[in-house]
Amino acid sequence: MSRPSLFAEPKQTETADKKFLKRIDELIDESEIEAMAEIDKQIRYKNAKFALIALIAVGLAALLYLGVENQSLPGLPGMDQTAKVEPQPAPGPEIAPLNENVGAATPQNEVKAPIAPEASGEEKPASNLGEMENQAASAISEALSSLDESSSSPAPVNKAPEEEGTGKEKPVVKETKPEVKSNGLPLNPPAGDYYVQVGAFSVKSNADRMLKKLKAAGLPTAVSQTEGTSSMHTLLIGGFSSPDSAQFLMKELKSKGHTPDLVPSQDGNYAILLGKTRSLKNAETMQKKLGQEGIFTQIEKRKVSTPIHVVRVGGFASKDLAARYQKEIAKVGYPKTLVRKITK
Numbered sequence: 351m352s353r354p355s356l357f358a359e360p361k362q363t364e365t366a367d368k369k370f371l372k373r374i375d376e377l378i379d380e381s382e383i384e385a386m387a388e389i390d391k392q393i394r395y396k397n398a399k400f401a402l403i404a405l406i407a408v409g410l411a412a413l414l415y416l417g418v419e420n421q422s423l424p425g426l427p428g429m430d431q432t433a434k435v436e437p438q439p440a441p442g443p444e445i446a447p448l449n450e451n452v453g454a455a456t457p458q459n460e461v462k463a464p465i466a467p468e469a470s471g472e473e474k475p476a477s478n479l480g481e482m483e484n485q486a487a488s489a490i491s492e493a494l495s496s497l498d499e500s501s502s503s504p505a506p507v508n509k510a511p512e513e514e515g516t517g518k519e520k521p522v523v524k525e526t527k528p529e530v531k532s533n534g535l536p537l538n539p540p541a542g543d544y545y546v547q548v549g550a551f552s553v554k555s556n557a558d559r560m561l562k563k564l565k566a567a568g569l570p571t572a573v574s575q576t577e578g579t580s581s582m583h584t585l586l587i588g589g590f591s592s593p594d595s596a597q598f599l600m601k602e603l604k605s606k607g608h609t610p611d612l613v614p615s616q617d618g619n620y621a622i623l624l625g626k627t628r629s630l631k632n633a634e635t636m637q638k639k640l641g642q643e644g645i646f647t648q649i650e651k652r653k654v655s656t657p658i659h660v661v662r663v664g665g666f667a668s669k670d671l672a673a674r675y676q677k678e679i680a681k682v683g684y685p686k687t688l689v690r691k692i693t694k
Contacts, residue, residue, distance in 0.1 A: 535674060539570070543692040544672040545664030548684050552580075557659035560684075567682045569663050569675065578658040583633035585640065585647040586613075588621030596622055606643065616652075626654055665692060 548564065548571075551557040557573050564571040590596040593612055600622060603610045608624060615621040624647055625636045633649050640647055663679060666672040672689045679687055 535678060536671075539664075539671060539675075540667040542665050542667035542671075544666045544669050545662045545690060545692065546672055546676050546679060547660060547662050547688045547690050548679060549661045551659045551661070552656050554657075554659050557661050560661045564661070564663060564679070564682060564684075567678075569679065569682070571661065571663050574660045574662065576658050576660060577655055579653045579655050580628070581651060582626045582628055582654045582656070583630050584623055584650050584652055584654060585625040585633060585636055586615070586621040586623055586650050587645070587647055588615045589617060589619035590621070591619055593620055596620055603645070608645075616650075626656075662690075 549557065549560050551560075561571050561573050587599070596612055600610045600612065603622070603624070611623040612620055613623045624640065624645070625633070627633050627636065630649070637647055637649060663675055664672055666675065669689060669691075676687055676689060
């Protein structure tokens with residue numbers, strides 16, 4: 351007879367526990383499924399309830415709208431009249447007592463006030479309403495015509511007294527004062543031949559810089575150009591017996607970016623001018639740069655005609671007004687100026 355194993359019972363117990371736990375899990379799953387189904391059922395019930403309530407509300411609103419429409423529009427075809435009012439015969443008009451002056455004619459402008467009809471279920475005939483409207487319209491038209499007659503009559507105009515002995519009116523002359531700026535100078539000064547010369551430049555960019563500054567200060571500034579002569583150090587290539595003999599070299603210099611100019615030389619021949627400057631040092635620097643390009647020049651001091659760019663303020667009608675503007679120019683930063691007159 352074989353003895354039972356010591357570990358058999360624990361194995362059976364472990365298997366039973368597994369089955370028990372599995373059964374518990376199945377019960378939990380079933381309860382969850384049932385709970386979800388119950389929740390879905392309640393949600394569907396609530397949705398159906400809300401839909402039914404909404405449908406009933408829409409139906410009641412439609413019935414209410416149709417009822418109000420039938421009451422507000424009783425005369426439209428196709429609508430049942432809920433209540434009809436039977437017409438009642440209108441009571442006869444009361445006979446007013448006769449006036450003693452029956453044959454007296456009533457004035458035309460007198461408008462009789464209409465007698466208010468008695469309250470009844472029958473509407474007033476259209477003919478009576480038309481007579482009342484005509485009477486009211488005639489009274490309004492008469493009032494308007496009287497107003498038009500009073501307004502159409504012109505008001506008396508007070509005429510200015512004429513001069514004795516002549517039939518012409520005396521002209522009225524208005525005195526106009528010139529506009530003045532905050533500094534006491536006129537905004538638009540009268541034009542004249544006097545002006546203030548602020549500066550004179552051989553380089554136009556310097557003149558434009560001064561012009562911009564003076565205009566920013568509100569001064570009537572302009573730049574004029576004149577021709578002048580001044581002693582300058584020139585860079586020359588010479589000499590050429592005629593202008594034609596120098597044309598080949600001038601074309602070659604232009605192709606290299608220079609601006610040559612043909613001028614007469616002191617020995618009676620012609621020379622090519624390549625540059626000019628007031629400073630001898632600058633002339634030597636220019637000569638050195640040209641030598642690096644293979645262009646050999648000589649420096650010669652001579653009087654050369656140069657354009658002069660004159661910056662001036664004005665002109666003004668009087669010298670005193672130009673002097674007043676001269677003080678204003680000094681405030682801008684240019685104290686050394688000259689008052690000049692245009693010579694014709």
